[in-house]
Amino acid sequence: MDLQNSDAIVFMGSNMAECHPCGFKWPMKAKAKGATLIHVDPRFTRTSAMCDQYVPIRSGTDIAFLGGLVNYILTNKKYFEEYVLNFTNAPTLINAGFKDSEDNDGFFSGFNAQTRAYDRTTWQYQTGKAPDRVAEPPAGGTGQQKEGQESGNLPAPVTGSVKGANFAALIANRLPGVPLQDKTLNDPNTVFQILKRHYARYTPEMVEKICGTPKELFLKVADTLIANSGRDKTSAFVYAVGWTQHTTGVQLIRTAGLVQLLLGNIGRPGGGIMALRGHASIQGCTDIASLYNIHPGYLNTPDASKTHDTLLNYILTETQPTSFWSNTPAYVISQLKAWFGDSATADNDYFYDTLPKITGDHSHLPVMVEMSQGKIQGMILTGQNPATSINAGFQRAAMAKLKWLVVLDMYETESSVFWKHTDADAKDVQTEVFFIPAAHIAEKDGSMTQTQRTIQFHHKTADPPGDARSDLFFWYDLGQRLKKLYAAGRSGAKNVDGIKNMTLDYAPDPADVADWIHKDEPSALKIFKEINGYDYKTKQPLNSFANLLADGSTACGAWIYTGQLQLVNGQIVNRGEMNPGKNDGWVSPNWGWAWPANRHQLYNRASADPAGNPWSAKKKYTYWDAAAKTWKNDAGEGIDFTPTKDPATPANPNGIGIAFHSGADPFLLKKDGKGWLFAYEGLSDGPMPTHYEPWESPVKNLLYKQDRNPVAKIYDVANNKYNEFAGTQFPTVITTYRLTEHHLSGTMTRWLPWLAELMPELFVEISPELAKEKDIANGDYLRVITERGTTEAKALVTKRLRPLTVNGQTVHQVGMPWHWGYQGIATGDIANTVTAFVADPNVTIHEGKAFTCRIEKGRARA
Amino acid sequence: MSDLRGMFVDTSICTGCKACQVACKQWNEMAPGVPLPMEDEAAVREHRAFTGNSYDNTGHLSATNWRHVKFIEQIGPDPGTSDRSDPRWLMMSDSCKHCVQAGCLEVCPTGALYRTSFGSVDIHQDVCIGCRYCVGACPFGVIAFNQRTGRVNKCILCQDRLEIGMGTACAKACPTSSLTFGTVSDLQAMANDRVKALHARGQTDAYIYGWDLGNSGTITAGPNKGTAVKDVEVVGGLNVFYLLLDKPEVYGLPAHAALPQRNFVPSAGVALISAAVLGVTGLAAFRRNRIAENAAAEGGD
Amino acid sequence: MPDKYVLPPEWEWPITIALFIAGVASGAYATMGLIHFAGDKRDQPVAWRLAFIPLPLMLVVPLLLIVDLGQPGRFLNLLVTSPGAAERPGPLMFNPNSPMNWGSWAMVIFGAFAALAFADALHHTGRMRLDWLDGLSHNIVVLAIGELLALVVSGYSGVLVNVTNQGVWSDTWLMGALFICFSELSGMAVALLVSDRMGALRTSAALRTALFYAAAVSTIVLVLFLGSLATQQDGSLSALIASLHEFVGPVFWIGAVGLALLVPLLAFGPRRLIPVPNASLSLIALLVLVGVLAFRYAVFFSAISFVQS
Ligand SMILES: Nc1nc2c(c(=O)[nH]1)N[C@H]1C(S)=C(S)[C@@H](COP(=O)(O)OP(=O)(O)OC[C@H]3O[C@@H](n4cnc5c(=O)[nH]c(N)nc54)[C@H](O)[C@@H]3O)O[C@H]1N2
């Protein structure tokens, strides 16, 4: 929504007009106010049609494009100097042993060819001396300090329970040294100089050579961005899965981060990098984790490979002494208290031991790979349709190895009848499938969190048909049954205690279900309250995560959501409830409730200069009111900073958490309070984004000997063969995407005649030039062929796609929406038959946006 | 008349999302005589077809498509070449224009078509005899015969919603407010501002189709680049009118729509004359024969 | 102006035949009147026989129209204001702007005159003595009014297609004239048929000439029609060509032009280009009738939708 305040917006890796049609009204508002809209996309889409500039690009080369912007900004000294100097880590000194990919054929220092992984020691900051460590009293009575186990400059892990542990002291004892800086930016080891060297070869000419983007179009984008950034202008980037679905996805987005930090567009109105999230509540799915590696509120899942043996060590490992994450102990313990209730005490470490620990990457792709190897017995699918997703044939074959499969859905999805389309003969598939009819969103209470982290609570409008039930009911019922089964189990056994003691007290209040047929639907509001957090004694909701304590006196499912329910003079107010029509000002603070603490614009302290004054009258947002000695925001925005911390406050080497930062450091969640141009930790494929070709590309890497991301996740298994890299067999670049008319695998749209008739059949968009080469006429059938398989579609010949000149050679690109399958009204081939399991090393997202194929005329099957 | 209701269709901000098209079908599923697209899945399966005409797979306005979104690809000045300079993808959501002087209304012999108190043109389904005269009379090919009901259908400006003080369903659904419902006078003011704003932005192609608000400009891209355009009042004004960025024909709209009535009196007049001539020649024929006859008789004696 | 954007009304066989028959009926009545006016005592038997024809035909017409509309009850909405159309004044439905309304009413009233003529025929052919008719049936005024109505009946559908936005149809003012000409041709053809059957040589001779004149006039009108299409710069003529698609083209040229116009012109012209033995008069009359039908067909089936393309 803040996009309406932008002076320029670059849509890149997003087709916002088609995929977020309602949200798109905000950029349109900006345009009406005179903003320049730019779309950088392999295809000319309905978004391009709304933009002032359309810039073609070869799929998977965005880092080269954005790196080109970084280089252009640095070499022409167009960066926002005061912002960069004070708010980013540009002046910070990096370990002299660091070796850049530029000087190392595309590898950073620390690469281990055997493990295909990096050791990050040489990427670290140069720091002053850390405070002296004091010997730690054995916590929880029993334990003692182990001998000589100094890991790095940190004290050894301790044993014992959290009982009586003095977290403040423990954290203080783990404070690092202060990072060293050179404010002149001249030292060759400063991030600034390293960055400059790293991107020196990303020239406009190189961008044209790699991306196939005409130089003048690239320069126009660069100049537009620069002209619309600075003290009184801000520009925004908008992306979605056109950026994420790459073997370099995370780095790709980081490159935009670099551009925005250099231009001073982070933490300011109309600035930022807008991540348009998926589905309707995929944001909520990540917050209240449906991901294997995080617990609700972005707390890491206990991991067998880390020092997570006890709760105490888990907390000490996970707590960051010098960032907002210093509050981790309170969040972790409140969460355990919420889950295990009365019997969870310091004495039994709040049943931490009963939590399962992860032993590696358990995300979708590797799990399906294990499934294909028969290592997995059963699967419960709720709201997912993998039978049509990445390398669909492989996934269906894997499902055929299951003993049992439960599908909760509103329609008979491809997955629920996957055996119809496996290579195996249907009768040979032994999997027992249970289909459980699910309730539709309108048939149940609940909340959803949209793409701007705004939480909205919705109410049931009708009973679900037949014996369809909410997912909540299914999981709640399953939990209750398990508790019954384990009730008699032997105490002391971890798994038994865990299940036995789950609170699961979501039984509905009779009044709430009075009007409905189903009287036993669990209360979504009770769960909403548990997530919000409450005082364990009074059971009253807590208004802020600041109220959370590490002593078991508060319970909270996800600290970031604390405040969605509020206690206002005795009355509980649900801030998730809509106040319709209440569009007040820039952020509409009363429209839903944005976590954390209704802060819509994160790091918004950066909207004021180091001294706390607005950068300009036009872009006045959060600022320091010297008279009142507090931070203010006239738009009613939640201030993402310590409300009374004077901008002049110096950094305190002995301060815990954000007290470690100075009053000028906006980035609360960062260990040094700075925006990171150089990420010395957190990324497995390098501290700075580097251009690698997609795993499947028709051309070699023009910048480095190393063609592809050296640590990309690859799956060398049967039926997942990769196309020859830079070979002749698969010369055409292909990307997959969405259409406004359909939703994802199409279950929610291909079943509806009104939508089905709008986009009735699978098609592939190809340029007239390629069509001519292949003698394909508009509407003809064609085949898309990769090592994984063949997909049949009709040709939509359109000049909206264009051949690109990449390093002198012509490269054709085609695009294929992926909404079709063999169920429903509008049926068609599955696009994902041709995609492969190959993924980004940081988050294991597949590379569905850039791969190669061969296009042939005619049908796949007679 | 300020109580005239209509819609302003600003094609410059239409993203072609088709929400309007679906909203129309959804709402009017309740209207009598409209075949429900959902009724018969097999039929829908049968009916659906990929047209290859850009993103338009529903063809044109019909008895079951009261609203239809058009897609016009103009990637470069000449579709035949690979020149892709100043690419445009024009989109336009079309429906009944609720003409101030409506051809369909004028010719309807039963009073099935009528002018509502909102100035729109509605159909009494229970009066229509399905004579289809209105179909050939609408200058825009809007109103269409419905084989299933034996009557005609078209957009009725959500008469049922208007009667209970609501706006039109399609405009309600439009995320970019490319469709705006309101009183025609307000909409005209809004449209005028919009054109001015676009011109100020350098988008001089913008002009109004339906009313003459005095704007004129030049097309900036596509095959007609450089052509001058100006506001056109169409058949006495359209209560549902458009902001266009290219010549009307490009959007499948007539450059000069006309009322069927223009031919009535002349045609009838000419018919009478021809009848008179025929009468005279008829009489002449008999006279001639009789004279010939008598001549022969005299000669005979 | 040929307008790409108009949908075709899809008027097909039932309408074509209905309007053809109405044309024959009104044409026959007109010719009957003509004989009364122009002929003498010895022509009258033909006139009386001819008078039998309009009524039965006019009874078939509504049936065909109902078949086409598929809504028997609704047919009345053309004449009586339906309660559903509350905003229309008065109990009777009449929209002066709608040729179809003119036509409906004309047909109804004309029906009455056709009935009168029928009775008159019964009377004079001695099948039934209805002396009270004597004063009435040959009353100039009555005949004149009947003629006028016949005229509207045969012409209104032509004016109607003029009063649309269909390409070609609405591009000239001459459709009404053409329709009148062709129904007159059909009427005279029927008359010729009758008189030929009755062996009324004198009347037949006169009718041959009349038919020749009528064909001549019709030809002139058709030429004017094509001419006025050609003079319109925005391609009406090409629209005509386009509209004469598939089967319609041959039917128009061979049927409408060939049979309905050329045949009588050549057969009955002063120069006797084709010598016609009296025996084959009926045949020619029949050819003309077929030609007129072909004309109706060509008109209604030429309406095509450009929108699809
Ligand atoms: N109507 C509709 N809306 C949806 C969805 C839907 O299925 N239908 N899905 C929802 C979900 S789950 C998600 S995740 C979002 C996704 O939203 P988007 O990411 O916007 O959706 P996509 O169409 O997959 O991809 C966006 C664009 O990325 C372009 N692209 C492909 N490769 C590249 C590349 O290498 N570089 C650049 N710069 N662009 C590239 C594609 O051409 C496409 O136009 O949409 C959400 N909204």
Ligand SMILES: Nc1nc2c(c(=O)[nH]1)N[C@H]1C(S)=C(S)[C@@H](COP(=O)(O)OP(=O)(O)OC[C@H]3O[C@@H](n4cnc5c(=O)[nH]c(N)nc54)[C@H](O)[C@@H]3O)O[C@H]1N2
């Ligand atoms: N090639 C290619 N592949 C892609 C992508 C791409 O861009 N290209 N996009 C990827 C992305 S971003 C995503 S998000 C995934 C999506 O992939 P999936 O999530 O597997 O596909 P969906 O169609 O979203 O499946 C959602 C299912 O949930 C059901 N459902 C809806 N509401 C409810 C509910 O309340 N309860 C229950 N139990 N079920 C419900 C729907 O009927 C539907 O069957 O696809 C990925 N796959």
Ligand code: SF4
């Ligand atoms: S999720 Fe629904 S409301 Fe949100 S943009 Fe998509 S269509 Fe619009």
Ligand code: SF4
């Ligand atoms: S657009 Fe056509 S149907 Fe609509 S009112 Fe005008 S003439 Fe009638």
Ligand code: SF4
């Ligand atoms: S079809 Fe119905 S609405 Fe159209 S003119 Fe005939 S009666 Fe009137």
Ligand code: SF4
């Ligand atoms: S106004 Fe109503 S009837 Fe007309 S198109 Fe919109 S939704 Fe359909």
Ligand code: SF4
């Ligand atoms: S809803 Fe609005 S934006 Fe979408 S197609 Fe219709 S008019 Fe265009």
Ligand SMILES: [Mo]
């Ligand atoms: Mo997604």
